[in-house]
Amino acid sequence: MISVLAGGVGAARFLKGLVLAVDPSDVTAIVNTGDDTILHGLNISPDIDTVTYTVAGAIDPERGWGLADESWTAMANLARYVAVRPRGSTAAPDWFNLGDRDLATHFYRTARLAEGATLSDVTAEIARAWNLPISVLPMTDDRVGTMVNIIEDGRESTVTFQEYFVKRRHSVPVTGVRFHGIESARPTFLAHLANSDGIIIAPSNPIVSIGPIRALPGVNEALEIARDRVVAISPIIAGAAIKGPADRMLLELGFEPTVVGVARLYAPICGTIVIDQQDAHRRDEVESQGVRCVVADTIMRSPEITKALAETTMRAIRNGD
Amino acid sequence: MISVLAGGVGAARFLKGLVLAVDPSDVTAIVNTGDDTILHGLNISPDIDTVTYTVAGAIDPERGWGLADESWTAMANLARYVAVRPRGSTAAPDWFNLGDRDLATHFYRTARLAEGATLSDVTAEIARAWNLPISVLPMTDDRVGTMVNIIEDGRESTVTFQEYFVKRRHSVPVTGVRFHGIESARPTFLAHLANSDGIIIAPSNPIVSIGPIRALPGVNEALEIARDRVVAISPIIAGAAIKGPADRMLLELGFEPTVVGVARLYAPICGTIVIDQQDAHRRDEVESQGVRCVVADTIMRSPEITKALAETTMRAIRNGD
Numbered sequence: 001m002i003s004v005l006a007g008g009v010g011a012a013r014f015l016k017g018l019v020l021a022v023d024p025s026d027v028t029a030i031v032n033t034g035d036d037t038i039l040h041g042l043n044i045s046p047d048i049d050t051v052t053y054t055v056a057g058a059i060d061p062e063r064g065w066g067l068a069d070e071s072w073t074a075m076a077n078l079a080r081y082v083a084v085r086p087r088g089s090t091a092a093p094d095w096f097n098l099g100d101r102d103l104a105t106h107f108y109r110t111a112r113l114a115e116g117a118t119l120s121d122v123t124a125e126i127a128r129a130w131n132l133p134i135s136v137l138p139m140t141d142d143r144v145g146t147m148v149n150i151i152e153d154g155r156e157s158t159v160t161f162q163e164y165f166v167k168r169r170h171s172v173p174v175t176g177v178r179f180h181g182i183e184s185a186r187p188t189f190l191a192h193l194a195n196s197d198g199i200i201i202a203p204s205n206p207i208v209s210i211g212p213i214r215a216l217p218g219v220n221e222a223l224e225i226a227r228d229r230v231v232a233i234s235p236i237i238a239g240a241a242i243k244g245p246a247d248r249m250l251l252e253l254g255f256e257p258t259v260v261g262v263a264r265l266y267a268p269i270c271g272t273i274v275i276d277q278q279d280a281h282r283r284d285e286v287e288s289q290g291v292r293c294v295v296a297d298t299i300m301r302s303p304e305i306t307k308a309l310a311e312t313t314m315r316a317i318r319n320g321d
Numbered sequence: 322m323i324s325v326l327a328g329g330v331g332a333a334r335f336l337k338g339l340v341l342a343v344d345p346s347d348v349t350a351i352v353n354t355g356d357d358t359i360l361h362g363l364n365i366s367p368d369i370d371t372v373t374y375t376v377a378g379a380i381d382p383e384r385g386w387g388l389a390d391e392s393w394t395a396m397a398n399l400a401r402y403v404a405v406r407p408r409g410s411t412a413a414p415d416w417f418n419l420g421d422r423d424l425a426t427h428f429y430r431t432a433r434l435a436e437g438a439t440l441s442d443v444t445a446e447i448a449r450a451w452n453l454p455i456s457v458l459p460m461t462d463d464r465v466g467t468m469v470n471i472i473e474d475g476r477e478s479t480v481t482f483q484e485y486f487v488k489r490r491h492s493v494p495v496t497g498v499r500f501h502g503i504e505s506a507r508p509t510f511l512a513h514l515a516n517s518d519g520i521i522i523a524p525s526n527p528i529v530s531i532g533p534i535r536a537l538p539g540v541n542e543a544l545e546i547a548r549d550r551v552v553a554i555s556p557i558i559a560g561a562a563i564k565g566p567a568d569r570m571l572l573e574l575g576f577e578p579t580v581v582g583v584a585r586l587y588a589p590i591c592g593t594i595v596i597d598q599q600d601a602h603r604r605d606e607v608e609s610q611g612v613r614c615v616v617a618d619t620i621m622r623s624p625e626i627t628k629a630l631a632e633t634t635m636r637a638i639r640n641g642d
Contacts, residue, residue, distance in 0.1 A: 041362045100421045104401070111360075126405075
């Protein structure tokens with residue numbers, strides 16, 4: 001059994017390669033839900049949907065999120081209501097795009113949760129609806145909200161992750177991140193960690209994607225115990241994130257936005273780190289953090305490259321034993 | 322000031338004519354909310370939307386409900402989830418069509434109600450978004466649910482109005498109707514009734530559209546007091562409803578599905594009834610119920626005919642004084 005700790009786009013792309021390299025029925029994606037939000041009364045789980053749609057082959061390949069062949073009719077019709085919304089109201093949030101096809105997923109999730117189903121149940125049902133060959137598990141069935149302290153117009157404030165990431169296009173400095181509700185949230189996957197032959201930390205944002213998963217009660221400790229079976233793929237390549245604000249966020253929060261900084265963050269819970277060829281010259285620095293280091297092509301430009309990366313990762317797991 | 326007690330399609334069409342006959346800013350539509358429902362977590366108010374969209378000129382003229390130039394992408398994508406829905410779950414209700422354009426209205430309503438706005442507030446905002454020249458008022462800000470006792474496969478059961486009307490296409494016998502929550506619901510419009518120069522009971526289903534409005538605490542009594550200023554347009558023409566199950570429902574619940582039956586139902590609260598030319602021969606029978614009777618062309622086939630009906634209705638109000 002292989003467990004993959006996953007955020008959104010990067011993790012989803014890696015999983016798409018992993019299912020080419022191992023028996024998909026052995027794979028469980030354990031997905032961040034700190035980005036989950038409620039918009040228009042609908043329960044939105046962005047990372048779960050990105051993983052599901054990507055592994056299903058239904059994702060829009062250009063955007064990296066949402067469904068291919070999407071239309072935006074419902075969104076377009078919000079403008080009329082934005083114009084009459086009273087001061088102080090946040091109804092008709094037109095900054096978070098939800099495609100018409102995609103809406104069916106949020107409708108189903110919202111209705112099932114209202115019926116009393118757990119997010120784990122609903123996520124498994126949605127995975128089945130898309131004929132997914134892997135298991136997808138939300139990191140918790142409890143509500144955790146990633147909150148981001150930002151500086152805007154010289155003033156510090158706290159916003160939800162989506163208000164930072166989507167509404168402000170992650171273009172403001174971050175001074176802190178916390179996970180609301182994390183102390184009382186129960187992880188769904190402690191048994192998975194204990195029973196997995198390998199645990200992969202996908203190339204996701206270490207702070208806001210892997211961070212909430214690690215912060216759940218008992219998880220960091222379970223990863224420490226499993227450390228020799230844990231392999232992380234660095235989301236930072238040559239000092240930059242392929243997508244998203246991971247590099248800037250690391251820097252702003254006092255971490256080094258390099259493979260060495262990633263190694264330092266993951267060393268307590270991870271025996272091996274896979275870094276990109278472009279960072280091969282930093283291999284010794286990475287290993288000096290106390291982790292094994294494997295060099296590979298980690299830019300997932302094609303199914304073949306992604307499959308090769310997954311195979312390298314699986315070899316690293318076996319070598320860790 | 323003119324108050325119009327309104328259900329859905331018939332009332333909406335009448336209002337579209339009324340605004341041609343009087344100053345629209347004098348008109349308040351008081352709309353049934355017993356049909357309101359929650360689907361996919363969204364607050365749906367079918368009669369309010371039909372009135373709003375129709376008066377705005379945005380209604381689909383063929384269907385009589387929903388927006389013109391509509392697409393159905395979100396609905397079409399529910400099928401995938403219907404297929405995996407566990408036994409007993411009613412998530413992904415694909416029997417109630419919600420168009421993609423229309424969804425924006427439900428999104429806005431749901432988000433505003435979640436913010437603590439009243440349905441009256443939200444309805445007024447939505448009316449403003451559509452530049453409506455009239456006021457639209459839900460009959461109450463409290464939740465009232467019209468429940469219908471039906472016989473199906475020889476067995477009696479109770480379903481919500483939409484489960485009867487839409488899901489079963491009102492094709493099953495009705496043995497009773499009740500309005501859940503009506504005793505504690507507060508009408509929004511008692512002051513309107515007291516201050517109106519005229520009160521019009523639109524050509525709507527007397528049982529399930531006008532019925533809930535009358536059943537709100539204090540309303541029937543207020544209408545009795547205002548009786549001389551109340552004019553009803555019969556929704557029954559030559560023993561049949563133009564649209565919907567009003568005729569069958571009247572019969573099944575022990576009322577006569579004719580203008581005489583309508584007169585009997587409305588006589589306690591209504592001084593004048595407008596009946597169709599096809600029923601002119603029953604004028605004396607109608608008047609024997611203790612109401613004045615006016616004969617007009619009540620089939621609203623064109624704006625001109627509808628405007629003339631509204632003018633006739635307004636004259637009847639003035640003659641009532």
